[in-house]
Amino acid sequence: MTHIVQMKGMNKYFGKLHVLKDIDLSVEQGEVVVIIGASGSGKSTLIRCVNGLEEFESGHLEVEGQKLAPKGGNQEALSNIRKEVGMVFQQFNLFPHLTVKKNIMLAPQKVKNTPQTVANATAERLLERVGIGSQADKYPTHLSGGQQQRVAIARALAMEPRLMLFDEPTSALDPEMIGEVLDVMRELAREGMTMMVVTHEMGFAREVADRVIYIHEGQIVEQGKPDDVFDNPQNERTQAFLSRVLAH
C-alpha cells in the first residue's frame, strides 16, 4: 500500500485551544476518506494541515513522501506538496478578476510553465468534464454557486494533483445546486482520485467513501467502512452525532 498522507501523533493549537489531538491517520492511494463531525470539531483544520494552510505544532506529517516540519518549517517540502495536492474550498475562492478559463490556466502557466496553448486546451477539456464548457469566457461572479464550485474543482485538477482536499464543498450552495457538485466528485472518485472530503452530506459519504472518519473535539473517535460507521457506530459520541444529523 502506498501512503499518500501519513499523520502520526499530530497536534495543533489555536493559541491555547487544542484543536487537533494526537491525530494518527493515513490515506492510501485511490482511497476516498470522508471526515465528518460537528462544527468546530477540527475536521477542516485537519485537511488544511495536509497542504500547509494550517501549521501544526508537533507530531509527524508526511504527504507524498515529503515530510512537513511543525510550525511551518521545511518550506521546500511544502511547495512540493502544494503542487501535488489540489484543494476545493467552501467559498470557492475563484479569482474574480480572471475569466473562468484564466482561473484554470493560471497555476499551470505560473507553476509548471505550461505553454499557453496547452494550458488553454487543458482548461477547455476540464470545463467540458465538469459540464460547463460554454461558460469559459465568463467571469466567475456571472456563474451560479454550483457552477463556480465546479470551476474550482477544474482549477485544482488542472495541476494534475495526486490528492484532492475538499473542505465542505457544498456547504455554501443552495440545495438545488449541491447535486451537480457531488456528481463531479463522485465521478472523480470513480476514476480513482485519492480524496479527503470534509462534508455534512451523509448520503454522499455513505455512497462514495471508502472510509468514514468521525472527529470529536479534535480527536478521531471512530472510523471505518461507511456502512459500519453509519449503521452500527461503536462510540457513543458518534451515535449521538449521527442521530442528530440523520434524524431529518
Added chain:
Amino acid sequence: MDSQFQFDWQAAINSIPFLIKGIPYTLLISFGGLMIGFALGIIFGLLSINKKWFLRWPATAYIEIFRGTPILVQVLFIFYGLPDLIGGPIDPLTAGIAAIALNSGAYISEVVRGGVQSIDKGQSEAGLSLGLSRTQTFWSIIWPQAFRRMIPPLGNQAIVSIKDTSLFSVIGVGELVRQGQVYIASTFTAFEVYFVVAIMYLAITLSLSLILRLVERRGLASV
C-alpha cells in the same frame, strides 16, 4: 457701506494668457510628484504590512511623519533646510516635486495597505493551494484585485496633491497661484484673477474626476 464693486470681465479675460503659463508647472509638479509618490506608496505600503518588524517599523515611521506634518512645512524644509545639509541649492521645481512625492507617498502607502488587506484571505489560500509561491500569489492574484479597489482613493489623493501644489507659490515655482500673484502685483485685480485661478484648478480636477470615473467603470465591468 456702499459697495461699488463690479466684476471686471475684461480684466479676467486679459489675465488668462499669463495665468495659463502656470498650468504646465502645476501639472508637472503634481503628476511628476504623484508618479514617484505612487512608487513610494507601493514600496512603503507593502513594507508596512510585512511580518518582519525591521521592515515594518521604518515604513510606518515614514508614513506617520509625512502624514503628520503639514506639506507646507515639508516643502519649506526641503527648499530652505536641505541645501544646508547637502551643501548646494535645490531648485524650486525639484523641491516641489519632491514634496508632493514624499507627502502623497505616505498617503498612498495607506491606500495600498488598505487595498491589499481588503482582499479576502481565501484568495491567497487558493493561490497557495495551487502551488503558486507567495510572490506569485501576490502579484497575479492579490495585487490586481487590490489595485482596482485602490483607484477611487488614488484619484482622491491625486486631486488633493494637485491642489497642494498651490502652496508652492511660497518657494517661487511659477505655478498657477504664483502666476496669479505676479499678475495682480501690476494690475491690482485680485478678485478677477483669483477667480480665474480657481476656475483653472477646477478644470484640472474635474477632468481628472471624469477620467477616473471612466477608468473605474471599465475596471468594475469585468468583475
